[in-house]
Amino acid sequence: MAVQHNNSVARAFAILEMFSESRPHLTAGDVARELSLNNVTAHRFLHSLEAAGALVPVSRGTYRLGHLFVDLARRVTSHQALAETAQPVLDWVAETLNESAMASVFEGGSVICLATTKPKRHLFVDLRPGMRLEAHCTSQGKVWLASLDDKALSRALDQMPLVGLTERTITDRALLEREIESVREQGYAINDGEREEGLRTIAVPVVGRDGRMITGLSVYGPASRINNEALEHAHAALTEAARKIVDALYGRSALQA
């Protein structure tokens, strides 16, 4: 017989998953109806989740999610936790392509390196976890900017000095906005010597099941090696890497689409 699971745990999480942005409240009637439970059982689960701190009562018989989940979520998204998940996947990318790979988050208008690898090559770029990179002239940065909604993008650009670091840096705001639009359309970004001459990079977003960007993944190396064919291979590898990371973060949950 298959491993014995605890049905109550499964039910509890099925109830939690019923909440959504468009459904901030749940009643026992909702739960009973949608999970095919007896009304008494539904009430009992809601009370149990409340006692556990997972739900808080809004009014009699109506609940919403408790702040406990914010605390738990922070333990999921710490840089260390994300880096730990990303590292083996980056190693796989680096080994597959024999180039460097990197994972990032986006904070305060900057790209922060979470994790990175080194290829078995003599010529490479030295990036380390914790390093901050400009957003406007990196492939990672463009991917992060592309993930913002229009208002947030406009605000981010308002505060972003478009400093020219090489002759290829995009320093004109309208041009950058068009570049971001292209990134949105094609789903990846390329940096061709915009931050560092002779360096070429491609980045893709890792998007969670709720549609939000969790981390960015990129491959980078000297332009002499990273030709267009190499970029295509890198894009394919990074897309697969993104899937692997999402699977690693969420696990093989039964609730997965």
Added chain:
Amino acid sequence: MAVQHNNSVARAFAILEMFSESRPHLTAGDVARELSLNNVTAHRFLHSLEAAGALVPVSRGTYRLGHLFVDLARRVTSHQALAETAQPVLDWVAETLNESAMASVFEGGSVICLATTKPKRHLFVDLRPGMRLEAHCTSQGKVWLASLDDKALSRALDQMPLVGLTERTITDRALLEREIESVREQGYAINDGEREEGLRTIAVPVVGRDGRMITGLSVYGPASRINNEALEHAHAALTEAARKIVDALYGRSALQA
């Protein structure tokens, strides 16, 4: 007899609460030992939480929290959800003091009004949910800045134009940093005509159980009414309001200190 709770739900959440920033991983041995469970039972709970998407396996017998919690947390911290929790408490503050009150979040270096009230007065300031306010010259903003660690504060100030809006606006960075230091020490911030002449406001942070600031609360009105005695009353009311909001967000969980 007291209401019957589901013991499995309680145990599941007790396991989830074992995770922390310093403890990103758990084994069945940890769970069995610390929750006084049989080893088989501990294994079974971990497997059940994994199947529910709450945990993901790191290696054989070792787990970490799943990204599901990030998705759930976002449903908790949407502006609408926070505003809904804050509104009745703001109403209580406004009624108690007969002045306006407001709740905020901090995004992209700005204070965003989440919810607000109007006192039964003719002379008042028109603030509405969604409005963005400068951080450097508002009491809410100073409280948010004070909640940042030194690095994050420095970075935020790097990008913050210290525009003089009145003669009292602090436009000197060193002075502002000293002001923020004072806010950290005293636990509240005051704005005395720095953003709008003749307007006085006091703000306090609402801090979650993990030590992070969730929302800011403030009381505001014309300086002719908001004298020092009124500020003291406001501070007391806002401090109690902060507690009420934390309780409302987390609920009366058994895990509460």
Added chain:
DNA sequence: AGTATATATTTCTATATTTGAAATAACAGG
């Protein structure tokens, strides 16, 4: 490579917990 130890998994069954019917209580709307 072999052995010992520790941990993980599987199986099975006793029983403690959970479920849900029925009764009662509380609430909302007319």
Added chain:
DNA sequence: CCTGTTATTTCAAATATAGAAATATATACT
């Protein structure tokens, strides 16, 4: 105040859960 709906409580039947025992796997040591 009455009625209908939802929430809560009680209690006994049902069953899911817990944990002992056996087995499997992994790791560390020699």
